[in-house]
Amino acid sequence: MKVRIGDLTKIRTGKLDAYQRTYIIEDNGSHKIYVPYLYYFIERYIEELRKQAIGGVIKYIELGNLTEAVIELPSIEDQKAIVRILEKSRKILNLRHNELVVLDKLIKARFVEMFGDCEKLVSLNNLCLIITDGTHQPPKFQNRGIPFILVSNLSKNTVTYDTEKYINEETYNKLYKRTPIEIGDVLLSTVGSYGHPAVVVEDKKFLFQRHIAYLKPKRDMINSFYLHSALLSPNGQRQIEEVGYMNEFIDDYDEIICYGISFYKKTCLVKISLQ
Numbered sequence: 461m462k463v464r465i466g467d468l469t470k471i472r473t474g475k476l477d478a479y480q481r482t483y484i485i486e487d488n489g490s491h492k493i494y495v496p497y498l499y500y501f502i503e504r505y506i507e508e509l510r511k512q513a514i515g516g517v518i519k520y521i522e523l524g525n526l527t528e529a530v531i532e533l534p535s536i537e538d539q540k541a542i543v544r545i546l547e548k549s550r551k552i553l554n555l556r557h558n559e560l561v562v563l564d565k566l567i568k569a570r571f572v573e574m575f576g577d578c579e580k581l582v583s584l585n586n587l588c589l590i591i592t593d594g595t596h597q598p599p600k601f602q603n604r605g606i607p608f609i610l611v612s613n614l615s616k617n618t619v620t621y622d623t624e625k626y627i628n629e630e631t632y633n634k635l636y637k638r639t640p641i642e643i644g645d646v647l648l649s650t651v652g653s654y655g656h657p658a659v660v661v662e663d664k665k666f667l668f669q670r671h672i673a674y675l676k677p678k679r680d681m682i683n684s685f686y687l688h689s690a691l692l693s694p695n696g697q698r699q700i701e702e703v704g705y706m707n708e709f710i711d712d713y714d715e716i717i718c719y720g721i722s723f724y725k726k727t728c729l730v731k732i733s734l735q
Contacts, residue, residue, distance in 0.1 A: 462533065463530065466528065485502075496543045595638070596670045606627050609669070618661070641667075643662070659688050
């Protein structure tokens with residue numbers, strides 16, 4: 461059975477009892493709704509309420525949107541059983557999250573133990589043959605051909621090729637001269653959720669947008685996966701965060717500034733431990 465929330469609850473504004481933009485939702489005395497069950501419903505329904513929000517700079521949810529929301533209403537016993545299952549699931553998810561946090565700290569600590577606390581630092585420009593970024597001139601795209609990847613394709617520390625943007629062979633051959641990608645090269649996101657590196661591990665033709673940095677390591681000096689791990693290390697991420705900022709692109713052969721991270725061909729700001 462589906463019922464309007466307004467028929468089951470008493471909703472007060474927070475003008476006197478709480479912050480003025482707060483709605484206080486209570487059982488209206490009918491005892492047909494288990495409040496924790498209502499809480500979980502609203503938690504899922506909140507995105508729909510956000511879509512209905514009105515206002516200019518500061519949007520707000522109208523009371524009517526909340527009272528008119530329709531909720532599935534099983535018996536009180538079933539509502540309580542559903543809540544118990546949801547709470548148990550949440551505890552498991554929280555426990556798993558905490559385990560991942562601890563594991564992440566352990567991995568970072570192990571990295572420092574194995575490779576040192578970055579006392580001996582070497583600039584990336586001394587470890588790479590090329591440091592640049594993707595093409596600045598958006599090519600003409602087509603439905604098929606050679607993948608043209610975006611920042612979103614650098615996920616889970618690897619390169620994915622699922623894209624809706626493709627270029628032809630002629631465009632690829634022209635742009636490839638600037639970024640001669642091959643297995644072992646490292647890409648790094650420089651905008652949005654910047655600082656995510658990925659090692660190229662497939663012998664596959666592709667090109668990428670300007671918001672992806674391109675690092676071609678000197679193979680006789682540094683291993684690609686070590687470079688990848690160093691960029692992900694606390695020291696690497698700290699440096700990336702320190703140099704991250706929003707700025708217009710300056711097309712200069714001595715200095716490349718992208719939205720997010722500044723890379724210098726002569727003096728790269730990011731340094732890593734090399735022992």
